[in-house]
Amino acid sequence: MTIINYCESCHTEHTYTIKKELQLFRFREQDIELERRIAFCNHCGSLIDVEELESETMVNVARMYTEKYGLTSLEIQNVRQQYKLGVRPFAKLLNIGSASVTRYESGSLPQATHLELYKRLQQHPHVILEFFNRNKGSLSSRELKMVEASLDAWTMAEQSFQTDEQIIESIYRSHEVTDLAGYSDFSLEKFIHMILYFATNGVLKTKLMKLMWYSDFLYFKRQTVSITGATYVKYPYGPVPKDHEIALAHLQHMNVIEVDERTNDEGWTMMMIQSSEPFDSTIFSDDELKTMQEIEAHFRDYGSRKISEYAHNEIGWLETVDKQPISYRYAEKLRELH
Incomplete structure (x- = not known):
């Protein structure tokens, strides 16, 4: 059976020859290199558009894209x-x-x-x-x-x-490299050792949450990237790491921290977080460590209530809906330490 197709150059139908040629296609912002079949007119040698071959090519491009970048x-x-x-x-x-x-x-x-x-x-x-x-x-x-x-x-x-580590990572990895994580990958190691740093001598849970938030947000304000990659949420008593209760429970199960519940003179139940492992400063860069040291020094004499009230005056907390993540973009308006 003779196969013919219309040739734009000859302005009439002619038989054609199919050849294979390696070509680069741009598909969904990705480069796809493909050996495609193309037709050439047997009379003048010009390229002929054959619908079946064009369809075949696009199907193969989509298939290769799926194999390399997509899902079956x-x-x-x-x-x-x-x-x-x-x-x-x-x-x-x-x-x-x-x-x-x-x-x-x-x-x-x-x-x-x-x-x-x-x-x-x-x-x-x-x-x-x-x-x-x-x-x-x-x-x-x-x-x-x-x-x-x-x-x-x-x-x-x-x-x-899941292991304890996997559960904690699953909490924070959903927002990785977005404005809700400070455009960073979540670092479980830095997350743990930031807690160990502030809890070396014991710290109330409410204060710890604020110290972590201020460290990540102040560093982001200066470097446009967070330290831990953690996401923080607006709570009535100030910013806290997302699902912090779950994270702390698993850190306690890992024997990274100890949690001691205490009742103060006013009858309030307080949770004291104490490090169970030594802090490793080599995990952090010099600038990251300096930021954490600044935060620790600035709020050293603050209790949980005072640091919560201080955080309540930050634009990021004021403009975020309750129980919703606080964008690191608000770090730009974070008050500098004095």
Whole structure:
């Protein structure tokens, strides 16, 4: 069978010869190098556009992109199925159409923004809890109960297989390299040793939380990057590391710190944090260590109540909604130490 196609140069149909040629394609902001099949007119030698070959090329470009930068349909299915969620509630949590979820699980290439969501959930599965808190209002009452039950079961299963270190890292890695982490990767080592530094001689938990926040935010103000990469949240008594109660409980379980509950003369229960391991200053740069020393010296005579009241006058705390992360962008307006 003779195969012919229209040649733009000859202005008529001619037979053609297919050759292979290595070409570079720009696809979704990534360079894809591909050996594609192209057709040349047997009469004048010009390149001929053959629809089947063009379609084949684009399919191969998308396939290579998926292999190198994306996720296979099976990997996409596993992202949702790990939580045991149905297509519709899962789509609502991600704020994308359920038809899109079905297409992606059937092999269609996800939109770039949707692909990033899937990759983020694959790398950091616990982020689903943030999507749930953000978008649970879109669920029906029936869906809400089903999703809560599924996520509760998933969380319990996850924690039973995770080490203390992995659980702490899972708290903070969801915001890595964003304005909620000071554009840094989370460093568990620096997080631990910052606590060890301030708790060497014992420190009340409320004060410790503020000392950590001021250290990370003051360093960010000066260097445009945080020390630990931790995310801090607005609480009534001031900024605190996200899920700090969970983090401290696991640090205690790791025998990194001791937690001693005390009752003061006014009847208030206070928690004293004491280091159980020696502080290692070599983990920090000279500038990071200097910042922590400045914070420790400035607030040395402050009690928990006084440092909380001091933090309440910071713009970052004032302008952030309760129980929400405080952007490091507010560090620019942080008061300098005197």
